[in-house]
Amino acid sequence: MVENWDTSYAQVEEALLKSWPKNKESCAQLLIGYFDYYSRFDFRNFVVQCRREMTLSKMEKEWPRPICVEDPFDLNHNLSSGVTKKMFVFIMKVFINSRAVFMSEKPKMTDHNHAGFHLMYRKVLLDKCHQGSAPSDRQCHSCHRIGHFYESCPFRMQGKDNRRRYTSNSTNNSYRSTTGSIITGRRQRILMVLEIDWAIIKG
Template structure:
């Protein structure tokens, strides 16, 4: 398609220092970064060192992730609001779970790939469970807010109807008084 995806230019290679963080610490920072990422305004992309805004890309979806090979494609275009909320909650809950089990992260780094797979799957299952509980609680809160909003709307509507009826009654009263006044004036002239 004409995109330059060559990843290494020896002369332009950054002079980065050696990473001193452990895999566990990097993973925690990854979770924290995406839990706190400005999804409302920013695009996830690996092409540039500076941040890229959704406005700059002309994207409006909940989650915007630039395809590194097809730059005009947003990999997050299919993410719905519910999926987005679930993903963000999963980042946050996973960060909470992993950061409270720092000793487990050390275990994770000390064991084999098989151990990592077993431990990771059970911990991710716990994260999914916690995220599910959090989603259920958020949905219940959303339903409660919706009920409160509907009740408030009904109350406002009732008050507006009362005000409208009162105004209508006053207008009718004024019309009646004018008619009576006109009739009196007419009788007086006769």
């Protein structure tokens, strides 16, 4: 139980497992099916979840975020609560474009058994699926990471501390050198005065 939610796995009988249809699709077909399903998914009204067969609406969960993914163990937790509208648009572009590329792109090499065929074909697909850099509206402008604001960036604060230490050390070193030169000058003047006095006494 997690916060009064039953998170135990379902106990399925072996006879029922044997009667379930087995997957006959390849990994490539499953990947294309993944892109196809989520490029058509109604994110505006429904929640992505694996808990039940029926659809789960955002109104039922009272989640107003652009994308809602229900945590299968903590049902009050939206796994995609940090996704902004700009990031949602970017994700949908990736889904739609990737589906189009994987369903339409055909290999141009005739010899599929060639050693470099798979690497080259994979590079062609990934290059065509590329949609540029992801939105940075939630990233720290200093370290480009998510999870904190620019004012409280740990890397920025560490840089400030390092600069403060460097400035302090430089000031101390310059002070020491200046103080040393002042002391040396005073000693020289004292020695000159003593020499003059000694010369007067002897004369």
